[in-house]
Amino acid sequence: MSLKIGVLGLQGDVREHIRMLQLLGVESLIVKLPEDLSLVDGLIIPGGESTTMIRIMKEIEMYEPLKEKIEEGFPVFGTCAGMILLSKKVEGSDQLTLKVLDIEVERNAYGRQIESFEVDIKVPQFGDKPVRAVFIRAPKIVKAGNEVEALAEYEGTPVFVRENNVMATSFHPELTDDARVHEYFIKIVGEFKK
Amino acid sequence: MDIYKGTWVVKKGFADMFKGGVIMDVTNAEQAKIAEEAGAVAVMALERVPADIRKAGGVARMASISKIKEIMEAVSIPVMAKVRIGHIAEARILEELGVDFIDESEVLTPADDKFHINKHEFRVPFVCGARDLGEALRRIAEGAAMIRTKGEAGTGNIVEAVKHMRRVQDEIRKVVNMSDEELVREAKELGAPVELLREVKRLGRLPVVNFAAGGVATPADAALMMILGADGVFVGSGIFKSKEPMKMARAIVLAVTYWDNPRILLKVSEDVGEPMHGLDVDELEVKLQERGW
Numbered sequence: 001m002s003l004k005i006g007v008l009g010l011q012g013d014v015r016e017h018i019r020m021l022q023l024l025g026v027e028s029l030i031v032k033l034p035e036d037l038s039l040v041d042g043l044i045i046p047g048g049e050s051t052t053m054i055r056i057m058k059e060i061e062m063y064e065p066l067k068e069k070i071e072e073g074f075p076v077f078g079t080c081a082g083m084i085l086l087s088k089k090v091e092g093s094d095q096l097t098l099k100v101l102d103i104e105v106e107r108n109a110y111g112r113q114i115e116s117f118e119v120d121i122k123v124p125q126f127g128d129k130p131v132r133a134v135f136i137r138a139p140k141i142v143k144a145g146n147e148v149e150a151l152a153e154y155e156g157t158p159v160f161v162r163e164n165n166v167m168a169t170s171f172h173p174e175l176t177d178d179a180r181v182h183e184y185f186i187k188i189v190g191e192f193k194k
Numbered sequence: 195m196d197i198y199k200g201t202w203v204v205k206k207g208f209a210d211m212f213k214g215g216v217i218m219d220v221t222n223a224e225q226a227k228i229a230e231e232a233g234a235v236a237v238m239a240l241e242r243v244p245a246d247i248r249k250a251g252g253v254a255r256m257a258s259i260s261k262i263k264e265i266m267e268a269v270s271i272p273v274m275a276k277v278r279i280g281h282i283a284e285a286r287i288l289e290e291l292g293v294d295f296i297d298e299s300e301v302l303t304p305a306d307d308k309f310h311i312n313k314h315e316f317r318v319p320f321v322c323g324a325r326d327l328g329e330a331l332r333r334i335a336e337g338a339a340m341i342r343t344k345g346e347a348g349t350g351n352i353v354e355a356v357k358h359m360r361r362v363q364d365e366i367r368k369v370v371n372m373s374d375e376e377l378v379r380e381a382k383e384l385g386a387p388v389e390l391l392r393e394v395k396r397l398g399r400l401p402v403v404n405f406a407a408g409g410v411a412t413p414a415d416a417a418l419m420m421i422l423g424a425d426g427v428f429v430g431s432g433i434f435k436s437k438e439p440m441k442m443a444r445a446i447v448l449a450v451t452y453w454d455n456p457r458i459l460l461k462v463s464e465d466v467g468e469p470m471h472g473l474d475v476d477e478l479e480v481k482l483q484e485r486g487w
Contacts, residue, residue, distance in 0.1 A: 011213070012211060031218065048214070048235065049235040049272075051233065052234070080211075113294035117199045118204060119196070120195065128410065137272065137294070
């Protein structure tokens with residue numbers, strides 16, 4: 001079964017995600033228009049500026065069709081800004097989100113850029129070898145619903161989560177050479193395609 | 195558990211997050227909010243936009259701390275600020291303040307006529323201007339995590355940014371086709387480290403993000419720079435010197451995303467109001483792009 005994965009190309013580190021998909025030998029497509037959504041089996045929302053992406057998404061009328069599609073079971077994976085876009089609510093802000101992942105996030109919760117960091121974290125599903133997690137002005141999950149599975153935590157806070165067809169990380173696996181997080185998403189896409 | 199801050203991955207990765215986006219010059223909280231609302235990926239906090247720096251003459255320095263603070267408090271998106279070329283102390287002050295990115299910029303009056311800042315020593319990432327591949331690689335060798343064309347700031351004239359972007363891309367294409375022994379000679383000619391030239395050859399592009407800057411005044415200008423291979427665009431005077439900044443800002447944001455889609459470019463270009471007044475580069479008394487070594 002051949003899969004095609006889209007990377008939302010409104011703004012952000014699109015190229016880095018495409019590179020991960022190439023490493024895994026998966027076909028990819030940069031998604032910039034609402035009609036592109038029907039050409040892919042799953043979608044990655046990259047890192048970047050969440051306020052920029054949501055503004056363009058509204059402007060180009062992609063917000064509603066994408067939200068509906070995800071609610072019907074279309075697999076999505078958001079990194080950093082992508083996680084913010086998928087969340088139910090941004091704490092202390094009326095910023096619009098897709099509201100398809102039952103978490104509340106606090107933006108830039110780990111501080112400004114000089115506090116951005118790298119750290120090795122354990123992902124039990126991936127075995128002993130840790131994942132190098134790159135946190136850049138990262139969002140922090142401050143509330144998560146019961147259906148949300150924490151696949152990895154950092155300092156007691158989930159940083160890699162999944163709720164059915166929706167997956168998200170606070171960090172940027174696309175900035176490393178370790179493709180296991182993307183591989184995990186592709187497995188989810190495969191399950192939902194069946 | 196060891197955590198690492200201010201690493202190359204974190205600096206360069208942060209610049210990657212700006213790709214396909216617009217970074218806008220702002221001079222107060224109100225403008226910063228307009229930029230954020232319009233979809234800017236970051237703002238550059240300044241005392242004056244380059245067009246006014248050009249008019250004012252004299253020595254242009256780092257913006258006042260109260261001004262930068264005001265802007266940092268006004269928006270949730272990243273805030274950049276400029277320091278004079280070689281001014282290590284201005285950079286230390288801005289790092290301590292917590293700005294997200296420092297632009298070691300030719301738009302301000304240089305503080306050192308020979309050396310740029312050793313940017314490796316800082317936790318905060320830096321962006322620097324370049325007119326050609328050699329200059330870009332020298333800045334990267336000093337630790338710049340992001341490059342932008344210099345263009346000619348404050349003119350609303352795109353010709354210099356085009357020249358600089360084309361030159362860098364042309365030189366990259368040449369390097370890609372060079373043999374290893376040719377690379378050593380090219381390094382000598384360009385005045386850039388051969389290790390970085392090898393990386394350029396391997397990647398087929400600069401090892402860091404490369405934005406366009408210096409003269410962008412319309413959505414079409416922004417799209418042109420993307421067509422020429424820019425990763426994103428800085429707009430200095432082009433927004434807040436136009437008649438309707440909000441409209442212009444929103445249109446430029448969309449033009450940078452949809453640079454390859456003429457249907458959308460037409461739509462966003464239709465109602466942007468009057469752009470800033472432009473200047474002929476040949477008639478300028480001061481060329482900011484000539485600053486930097």
